[in-house]
Amino acid sequence: MTRIINALSEVSASYDALFVDLWGCVHNGVTAIPSAVAALQEYRKTGGKVILVTNSPRPRAGVTKQLVHFGVPVDAYDAIATSGDSARSAMYRGVVGTKVWHYGPVTDSRFFDPLEILENPVEISRVPLEEATGIVCTGPFDAEAEPETWRADLEKALARDLKLLCANPDIVVDRGEIREWCAGAVAKMYTEMGGESLYFGKPHAPIYDLARRRLHKLGDSIADERILAIGDGILTDVKGAIDEGIDSIFISGGLAASETKTVTQPDEQALTDFLKTEKYDPTFTIGHLR
Structure with a gap:
């Protein structure tokens, strides 16, 4: 105990x-x-x-x-x-391919900055879902929206059998007095729908x-x-x-x-x-x- x-x-x-x-x-x-x-x-x-x-x-x-x-x-x-950092290293090793759809707010765009410490990183392009070889999820587009609003996009990704790289396994966080959803909640839903989610954080x-x-x-x-x-x-x-x-x-x-x-x-x-x-x-x- x-x-x-x-x-x-x-x-x-x-x-x-x-x-x-x-x-x-x-x-x-x-x-x-x-x-x-x-x-x-x-x-x-x-x-x-x-x-x-x-x-x-x-x-x-x-x-x-x-x-x-x-x-x-x-x-x-x-x-x-x-x-x-852990997830970026995996992305630049090509674990979800080279053409990725970014599922997350534009404020997380620094995730795609070059990773100079990695030898021979693959070249990553951000593309629409319809052209993607994989998904990089840094969090919901709207952290306070109901999870069911994510389902339509995830169904499209599932139909294309895309792997989802989860940059933050947390389900929720509290920003002051406000509870917000994190990337881990998106990845959890995707997995429950039958998709494959890859995790690199705690x-x-x-x-x-x-x-x-x-x-x-x-x-x-x-x-x-x-x-x-x-x-x-x-x-x-x-x-x-x-x-x-x-x-x-x-x-x-x-x-x-x-x-x-x-x-x-x-x-x-x-x-x-x-x-x-x-x-x-x-x-x-x-x-x-x-």
Whole structure:
């Protein structure tokens, strides 16, 4: 059974690195969460390394700029690994062909910027659905629209037997007080319709491999048992950590705040019931990162 803790500092001495989710943990989609920023700054002062591991479909540079906008200071982390970077690498290796239909908002167009670190990348062209060899989904066109509005386009893609590359496996996020759909919800619907969806963010292995590479570039060789994952997604952050053999802290006051009755800390019985239903048991749980 998970252990409820009151602060990161209660357990952080047992770990040399943190893999930390962003949305719902370090910021709320609008602004930084001060207690989380302070906790990460204090951890880094002890010599610990912080890798921000996010299912954002944006490249690392785009997330860096976003963090500045949200007020997350650079001394709160060491490096960033994004689902977008992992998925872009796969796209430029040709996993959905060379002519792709972009299913997502125009604000995600930087996803298609050249990837210079990859040897011999394929040349990618964005084309209409009718000409595509595959789909790159960075999110719904309208993140607040009902999912049934996606079905018509996905039926056309399914009829052409197109693979869908999902740049963000998250199902939903909360932007302040507004809940929005993510690319993972589109991919889930497509899979349920009989299509094939390819994932590269949490809880899937590629993003953890990328995070370890980012950590290694800092000059540290750290074993998995000395890495602690932190996040508010039970099916992304916690499941991914368990699958990778990494300990985890579940932030109950994020996506599952209602189910766990979290204000400052989770209600113990509500948390127990929630984890029993979800069938994933994090190492630790805390209401909010602090």
